[in-house]
Amino acid sequence: MNDTYHWITTPVTAVLLRGALDLEETAHGLLPHRLPSRARAQNTDAQLAMAESQPSGVRLVLRTRATAVELDTLPTKRVYVGAPPRPDGVYELLVDGRPAGRAGVTGGSTLTIDMTKGTAEHRPGPVGTLRFTGLPDRMKDVEIWLPHNETTEIVALRSDAPVEPAGDRGRKVWLHHGSSISHGSDAAGPTTTWPALAASLGGVDLINLGFGGGALLDPFTARAMRDTPADLISVKTGINVVNADLMRLRAFGPAVHGFLDTIREGHPTAPLLVVSPILCPIHEDTPGPCAVDPAGLGAGHLRFRATGDPAERADGKLSLGVIREELARIVEQRAADDPHIHHLDGRALYGESDAVELPLPDRLHPDAATHRLIGERFARLALAAGSPFLAGA
Structure with missing residues (x-):
C-alpha cells in the first residue's frame, strides 16, 4: 500500500456493484454470483458452478473525486493440464464511460483442470492488490470491470476520496x-466480450448470464431471468446443447418453449430476442458430444472436435443446422401470440465468410477480434435505433 495516499476504506455492497444477481459472504470478503442462491442450490454441474462465479459483466460503479483507487481481491486462476498457460485475468477501468486503464492481480488461488480425466484440484493462494492512479481530480463516474474469466472475491476497496454509488443514467x-461465447471465451478483456461491447455501443446496461458450457436450458436459469428486472432480454442457445449431447430434437423444442414461457411469466411484454448459434464448422452437420482433440494437446494446443455422426440426425440427434431450423420455427409459432418476440440467425453475427477470415482458434470459441466483430454486429442489428428488438422497450 502506498502511504502517500490518505486511504479511505469503503465497504463493498450491492449498491456499488452491477451485473451480479447475488453476493456471497466468504471468509475473505464478497464473491459476486451471476445466479441466485436458489439456482445454485439446484445445480449439480461443477462447470456451471465455476462459470457463474466468474464475474463476466460484473463491475464496481462509483461516483467520486478520487485520484487513486485500490482493490484487494482473491482471484482463482485456471490451469489446464497439457495446454499453454492462461494469462492473468484483466481488470479494466472506465472513467465517465471511457477506457482509462487495465491491470491484473498477482497471487490468488489456482484451479488445475485435467480435461482428459475430468478432474480439478483447487489450491488456495494469497490476496492481491490492484491499483489505479492518476484519475482526474473532479467528480466522475468510475467503473472497475472485474475479469470475465476469473472467479474473483472482493476483499477491500480503498480510495483517496469518498465514494458513493453512481446515479441512474436512465439506460x-x-x-x-x-454460452461461453457470450461469457467471453477468449476476449481481450471484460469490456470487450461481445455482449459488453454491444452494450456499450448500444447505450444499455448489461446483465450477462453467459455461462461457459452452461447454456443448457436449465429451468433454474430461466427462473433467475424471470425474476431479474430488465427492459430487453435475449437468449442465445444451441451450441452447448449440441456439444454436451444433452438432448434429442423431441426434447429440445419443448425445453425451449418452457424456458421462454418461464421468462414470460416475469416479463410478459418485454422485447425478447432468440439468437441461434454462430457458425461453428465442426458442429454444423455433426452432432456432439464435443471432445478435446488429444492430438492438439500433444502439440501444446487446446482444440476441440465433434465426435458424433451426421447420420445420427435421422434419429433426432442435434447439430447446429437442426437447432437453427427449430429455433426459427419456434419463434415464428410464438410470434402469432407474442408480438414482442424476435429471432436472429447467429450466422448474421459470424458466418461462413467470417470463418475464412477469422477462424475459431480452438474450433469452438472466437478470439478477441471476433468478439469485437460479433459485438459490433449485434449492436447494429439489435440495439440500434429502429431495431424491432429495441423498439418495444
Missing part, C-alpha cells in the same frame, strides 16, 4: 443469456 437494462 435500459439488457439481460442476456448464452
Whole structure:
C-alpha cells in the first residue's frame, strides 16, 4: 500500500456493484454470483458452478473525486493440464464511460483442470492488490470491470476520496443469456466480450448470464431471468446443447418453449430476442458430444472436435443446422401470440465468410477480434435505433 495516499476504506455492497444477481459472504470478503442462491442450490454441474462465479459483466460503479483507487481481491486462476498457460485475468477501468486503464492481480488461488480425466484440484493462494492512479481530480463516474474469466472475491476497496454509488443514467437494462461465447471465451478483456461491447455501443446496461458450457436450458436459469428486472432480454442457445449431447430434437423444442414461457411469466411484454448459434464448422452437420482433440494437446494446443455422426440426425440427434431450423420455427409459432418476440440467425453475427477470415482458434470459441466483430454486429442489428428488438422497450 502506498502511504502517500490518505486511504479511505469503503465497504463493498450491492449498491456499488452491477451485473451480479447475488453476493456471497466468504471468509475473505464478497464473491459476486451471476445466479441466485436458489439456482445454485439446484445445480449439480461443477462447470456451471465455476462459470457463474466468474464475474463476466460484473463491475464496481462509483461516483467520486478520487485520484487513486485500490482493490484487494482473491482471484482463482485456471490451469489446464497439457495446454499453454492462461494469462492473468484483466481488470479494466472506465472513467465517465471511457477506457482509462487495465491491470491484473498477482497471487490468488489456482484451479488445475485435467480435461482428459475430468478432474480439478483447487489450491488456495494469497490476496492481491490492484491499483489505479492518476484519475482526474473532479467528480466522475468510475467503473472497475472485474475479469470475465476469473472467479474473483472482493476483499477491500480503498480510495483517496469518498465514494458513493453512481446515479441512474436512465439506460435500459439488457439481460442476456448464452454460452461461453457470450461469457467471453477468449476476449481481450471484460469490456470487450461481445455482449459488453454491444452494450456499450448500444447505450444499455448489461446483465450477462453467459455461462461457459452452461447454456443448457436449465429451468433454474430461466427462473433467475424471470425474476431479474430488465427492459430487453435475449437468449442465445444451441451450441452447448449440441456439444454436451444433452438432448434429442423431441426434447429440445419443448425445453425451449418452457424456458421462454418461464421468462414470460416475469416479463410478459418485454422485447425478447432468440439468437441461434454462430457458425461453428465442426458442429454444423455433426452432432456432439464435443471432445478435446488429444492430438492438439500433444502439440501444446487446446482444440476441440465433434465426435458424433451426421447420420445420427435421422434419429433426432442435434447439430447446429437442426437447432437453427427449430429455433426459427419456434419463434415464428410464438410470434402469432407474442408480438414482442424476435429471432436472429447467429450466422448474421459470424458466418461462413467470417470463418475464412477469422477462424475459431480452438474450433469452438472466437478470439478477441471476433468478439469485437460479433459485438459490433449485434449492436447494429439489435440495439440500434429502429431495431424491432429495441423498439418495444
